[in-house]
Amino acid sequence: MNIRLAEAKDIKQLIKMRWDNTIEFDESKKNESYDDFEKECQIFLEKGLNSGQWFIWVAEENEKIVSHIYIESIQKVPRPGRITYPFAYMTNVYTIPEYRNKGVGSKVLSSVNKWIKENHYEFVIVWPSDEAINYYKKNGYVHCTELMEYFPS
Template structure:
């Protein structure tokens, strides 16, 4: 199993995984949606993200197949006098294909991401876990923080 950052050659697999991940949890989202339309939008996003230096897509690959991924977006903070201002990381789109779950693939990938974030001196990683993933993050050293506030526009 290889743990690494995604490259452009991985985009087709990442698109399909995003599609599968979404429909696994929200099957209704696929109704009336053409895969080709999603494929174009997601492909454009991934192409830009991979080369941006602001998004980092970590993957676990087994025999040329991506079996797990974690997306990280860096968020820069406004500098403060008297301290070095490091960005923090927003983690999203954490997914392991069903047949690899329960084999610690996701935990190994998350450990690699945590190691990388510490080496890069990011201030912290934030994630909004689903109810079903709270235990996974807890096992991997994540703790609850106060809920952020939000304003919806739709």
């Protein structure tokens, strides 16, 4: 199992995994246009991988991506009297079904956590599904309820 940052050569697999992840948890989306989604996601991933803002960690076996975690680096506004470090937004955490409950996702998350420390991120935020809360807790994350949201109408 190789854990590494994604590259342009991985885009097609990442698009398919995003589609599969969505359909797995919301079957109502299976009749949407894959072609339209693929075009939009292709543009997002090409820009993201080249931006220095998005970092996509993958676990691959025999050149097949079996798990991934997307990290967006968010720069904070500097404040006098302290060094300003970015924080990370974690999203699109997914392991294909046949590799679940085998420690693969935890290995990817462990690599991400190490990278986060090495790159001096201040903290990581993630919105876990109810089913994923224990996965994050066992990997050092603390469940909190301090977030507020605004939904423009």
